[in-house]
Amino acid sequence: KQEVTQIPAALSVPEGENLVLNCSFTDSAIYNLQWFRQDPGKGLTSLLLIQSSQREQTSGRLNASLDKSSGRSTLYIAASQPGDSATYLCAVSSWDSNYQLIWGAGTKLIIKP
Amino acid sequence: DAGVIQSPRHEVTEMGQEVTLRCKPISGHDYLFWYRQTMMRGLELLIYFNNNVPIDDSGMPEDRFSAKMPNASFSTLKIQPSEPRDSAVYFCASTGLGETQYFGPGTRLLVL
Numbered sequence: 001k002q003e004v005t006q007i008p009a010a011l012s013v014p015e016g017e018n019l020v021l022n023c024s025f026t027d028s029a030i031y032n033l034q035w036f037r038q039d040p041g042k043g044l045t046s047l048l049l050i051q052s053s054q055r056e057q058t059s060g061r062l063n064a065s066l067d068k069s070s071g072r073s074t075l076y077i078a079a080s081q082p083g084d085s086a087t088y089l090c091a092v093s094s095w096d097s098n099y100q101l102i103w104g105a106g107t108k109l110i111i112k113p
Numbered sequence: 114d115a116g117v118i119q120s121p122r123h124e125v126t127e128m129g130q131e132v133t134l135r136c137k138p139i140s141g142h143d144y145l146f147w148y149r150q151t152m153m154r155g156l157e158l159l160i161y162f163n164n165n166v167p168i169d170d171s172g173m174p175e176d177r178f179s180a181k182m183p184n185a186s187f188s189t190l191k192i193q194p195s196e197p198r199d200s201a202v203y204f205c206a207s208t209g210l211g212e213t214q215y216f217g218p219g220t221r222l223l224v225l
Contacts, residue, residue, distance in 0.1 A: 034213055041221075043117075043204055044156075046213035089156070100146070100169065101214065103156045 002027045002097060006090055006104035014112050015082055021075040021107045023090030028068045034101065035064050035075050036089045044089065048075070080111045117217035119205050125223045131193040134220045137186055138207030146214065147180055147190050148204040156204075162188065195224045 003026045013019050023033070032051045036044040048057045048064040050073070056065040063076040077084055087108045091101040118137040126132055138145045146161040160170040165182045173180070177196070182188040192199055200223050206214040 032211065036216075043216040043218045044206075044214075046215070049213045051211075100158055100161060105155045 002030075002092060002094060002102045004090060004092055004102050004104040006088075006107050008107060009105065010108040010110070012110040012112060013080060015080060017080050018076065018078050019080055019109075021077070021088050021090075021109070023073040023075070023104055025071045025073075025092050025102075027094065028071055029094055029096070030068065031093045031095055033064075033066055033073050033090065033092045035062075035073075036091065038087045038089060038106070040086075047088075077109075082111045082113050085109055085111045117205055117207055117215050119203075119217035119220050121220060122218060123221045123223075125225065126195055127225050128196055129194045130224075131191065132195045132199075132222060132224075134190040134192075134203050134205075134222070136188045136190070136205030136217060138188070138205070139215055140186065142207035142209050142215070143185075144208045144210065144214075145182060145188050146206040146208075147188070148206065149201045150204060150219075151201045159190070195222075197224045200224050 005024045007022050030052050034049045035047045037047050038044045050057045050066045061078040066073050087106045089106040090104040093101050120135045143164050147159040148156055150156045159172045160180045161168055162182045178192055180190045202219045202221050204216050204219045206216045208214045
């Protein structure tokens with residue numbers, strides 16, 4: 001059974017720093033991996049989707065990497081800003097789960113001005 | 114596109130009452146998901162549909178919960194009777210196969 005873990009559960013850094021959020025999964029037979037952002041009281045917004053055949057995806061200051069063999073993904077945020085403060089969730093889908101997403105518990109990120 | 118639309122945004126009801134949550138997915142998406150989010154349990158998948166057909170409802174907590182998708186543009190999640198432990202934020206999401214999921218803003222349910 002696929003399990004997704006995100007460490008740390010919370011992170012607080014000063015504005016301007018580069019940071020890395022971690023996601024690990026137990027079964028490497030995934031279809032894709034996705035990173036989402038959730039602001040307080042709001043829904044989830046997709047940030048990046050990495051297909052199983054890809055190693056990384058980039059969008060602006062965000063870069064997500066995928067290493068299937070080790071069951072790991074990282075979300076790199078460059079030059080962090082207070083507006084980046086949110087909870088970041090990682091989710092994986094696989095063929096044997098009918099493509100439904102298996103979710104991590106999220107990392108709550110606070111960027112201090 | 115207006116995105117995934119959910120109604121109501123907030124619902125306060127008393128224990129024992131029936132609650133109906135509504136969702137309009139993004140046009141053209143053939144998968145629809147219902148999730149529940151609480152502080153204690155995080156994000157949980159309740160049920161999902163493909164082409165209006167329920168595929169996996171193993172996440173539905175009890176028989177008090179039911180979901181329908183009568184057509185490609187509308188789905189409901191019903192709780193009858195509601196209980197205080199059903200208090201949570203309920204999200205609807207839609208997607209095409211292999212694509213990212215688009216979430217609605219959620220319905221914040223409080224059962225007193």
